[in-house]
Amino acid sequence: MPQERAPTRIQIKNRAAILEAALEVFSAHGFRGSTVDQIAAAAGLSKPNLLYYFASKETIYTALLERLLDTWLDPLRALDPGGEPLEEILAYVRRKLQMSRDLPRESRLFANEIVQGAPRIHAALSGDLKVLVDEKAEVIRDWIAAGKLAPVHPHHLIFSIWSLTQHYADFDVQVRAVLGDEDPFEAAPEFVETVFRRLLQA
Amino acid sequence: MPQERAPTRIQIKNRAAILEAALEVFSAHGFRGSTVDQIAAAAGLSKPNLLYYFASKETIYTALLERLLDTWLDPLRALDPGGEPLEEILAYVRRKLQMSRDLPRESRLFANEIVQGAPRIHAALSGDLKVLVDEKAEVIRDWIAAGKLAPVHPHHLIFSIWSLTQHYADFDVQVRAVLGDEDPFEAAPEFVETVFRRLLQA
């Protein structure tokens, strides 16, 4: 098994290709809806070759989820308790919307997983995620107490940021079907900014 | 095949049981993630017996989607152009949130389908759905023009209502994991009402 010692050039290349292919396939079809053959084909490898790098379909999936969870939470981590409250929130909203535009597959991967009950990342949700959210909710609570933001339930505020921004990635087909020709991301930035500005302006 | 003539008592009972079971299973695992055996077991029938009522897994799924699409859009249809603008929108928001609470499986069924590109209801999205949304967006546009609502992009307003309310059903596990003991629907109604009140108050 290709572990323990430093990865070779080929290992680095192939592992990366597999994870990229897996993101493509899993995000479009979910875990059960994806086949190892599909992923192998997308990565340009044969199935046994792919299974030489990852022990199983499950292993690929969880490796992908873990690798991406950090990226996914970075924007929230960047929320600065020392910054100007409304601007900090709006900056967070903008970063999240940007991610929906630039990394829709990642968004859909998580959406798939969570809609189906998060069987494989439940621990992370009530662990790291909860800790991070609680911490930032506390910051928001303080801002509200200081009269810097209009009063709202901090946790639900965070949920609303997630739902509004990720909607553009997760429900992309629906949004585009309804909008017709109009590009969703034309009006979205101003719209979501308006939502949170009006909601939070003290 | 049990078609053409009036359905028997047994047909009515079994078809209903199958659709109920299919909702339970499909909403939790998606189309590919669900097996006919699972649905049959949940319906209390043998697999061949189930396939006596519906020709295939696909048939059950699309029957379910069709049957539910109307229910799903009813709250938007009820938006009354003759009503008081802000109250009409807030009533719509309340109805949608109520549906997330009372019919989370239906919400997740659609979420699963749409996240994966809506392969089986794409037509309905750019057909009936678009027509309905365009119509109601026009109503909202008029309300804004009449100075009854603060200016916002009508389509994106509707998206925001969908995303905020459905989030509580579709991402239920995540919401609960983050909130811990607190019941999401304790604060949600007031929160979403506040969001749209502050957003739209002229």
Place this chain on the structure above:
DNA sequence: AAAGAGTTTGACCAAAAGGTCAAAGTCACG
């Protein structure tokens, strides 16, 4: 109570899918 319509099932089938393995091929390095 008999006949025919409607219902149920065990046994079965073929395809799909996850995964294994031994053998062959390629690469890095002394």
Place this chain on the structure above:
DNA sequence: CGTGACTTTGACCTTTTGGTCAAACTCTTT
């Protein structure tokens, strides 16, 4: 340039799964 580590693959295995079918059973109706 040879040797051992690393990589790749064709063939194969097993389980799962969607679906079929003929035979048996039950219900309704006359």
